[in-house]
Amino acid sequence: MDKNIFNDYKLSSEILEAITDLGYENPTKVQQSVIPYAMEKKDLIVRSQTGSGKTAAFSIPICEMIDWLENKPQALILTPTRELAVQVREDITNIGRYKRIKAIAVYGRHSFAAQKLELKQKNHVVVGTPGRVLDHIERGTLDLKQIRYLVVDEADEMLTMGFIEQVEAIIKELPADRVTMLFSATLPEEVKNLANQFMKMPINIEMEAAGITVDKIQHFQYKVTEEEKLSLLIDVIIIENPDSCIIFCGTKERVDSLYDKLTELKYPCNKIHGGMEQEDRLKTMNNFRRGAFRYLIATDVAARGIDIENISLIINYDVPLKKEGYVHRTGRTGRAGLEGKAVTFVTDREERYMMGITEYIDSQIPLISNPSKEEVTKSKQAFAAKSMEKTILKKSKGEQLNKHIMTLYFNGGKKKKLRATNFVGVISNIPGVTAEDIGIITISDTLTYVDILNDKGPLVLKAMKSTLICGKQLKVSEANKK
16 A cells, blocks of 8 residues: 555645645655555554654545535544644644644643633534543533544553543444544554454554664663762763753652752753643643753653654653553654664662563663763763754744735624635635635634635735625734734
8 A cells, every 4th residue: 555655645735735835755654554544444553653653644634534514523533642632633733724624622621611612613623632522522512423533542542541441432422434543652452452342344554563663763771879860861961962852750749850950050941741730731842842942851741642853862760660651752752764862761679660661672772881971071062062052943843834824813703693604705706815715714703713825814904904794894903823
């Protein structure tokens, strides 16, 4: 089924244009294997390492197969964490931008009422964590009647985090006539049982052997005492001098403590763990993705499927207690064909966990000597020079798309009996504008947002200041950029 370029697939011009603008050049191996079967509406069990491009592997065919005219959700994507739900929603929105695909993310610690209102809108794709999705189903705020595509992403993490029963409960509520795709870095028995119970003659796609990626990631371990960990960390950071680094700790208390110590030492760092407010977690991840700081100190919440490019170094300050955690942590580096390095600090107490990890991944992790004073001294000049460099924030994946898009705000919505078709009809009659220049339309009770594509925003904005919609003159302006 392998095909080497996206043009080989039966994709619409809108999808091809979007993935080109997003910088997708050639499909990855998992995309080559998944997209053709997904387009044929086959159930799939996909075992592929993190960083292999699996989000686009299911997002591209789903965006292609969505019926834009249908107002009810047609695809449901389950993710283990809120951060991943937000990321997948963004990826689907970007891939489906020119096709006007609308996606929503629902997750805990975020206003249920706000999500309920958004679910009343036209939505093609719902992405969410199992608990909050099930909550919406039980309260009748998520309509499942038109769901035709289900994706269970990071299925092994669903198991690790205790979500499998919720996932099963959700699947039982879905229409039987659907396509189901399950993605996982590993395939424990419980995940296989889930697939056997709810999937129809699934096609198995295995991209790599279970365990760690060794061709793009170097793995090493250091022996250390608990008291020496901080000084070893500083030495390793100086020698490795990474552009971007995640330091994994076992508990949120350890994260807080290490963050305080590195902040005192003036390291450009931030932290993330499950005890933080959701808004702060999302802001931290977004700033890290953009390169606002170099070191992220994190619990395993940052190991679950988060796609951040160019992380050159992963440091396991504490050995993960669960062997699967090592695969997910180290998978944050060496992504999208880039090289990376993963080092683990191992105390005598943690040695048994490390032995379990090496047995699980069926690969020995070389033990290397702790850095000498001479090595550290020799590296300090280069480290200091990089520390003095001016921070240049990276552009997001969607900026190439968004630079051609202007979002307009209208002060009228459902209460004025306005519908998307009203806006499309009026705007597409403006000289020089067609329906293809109109993107996602979001209508609430009292206001409407309309994406105008292809640099036609200023033209439409000017025209709509003196154009009626359903006999009403609405105030219109450019929406505030987020």
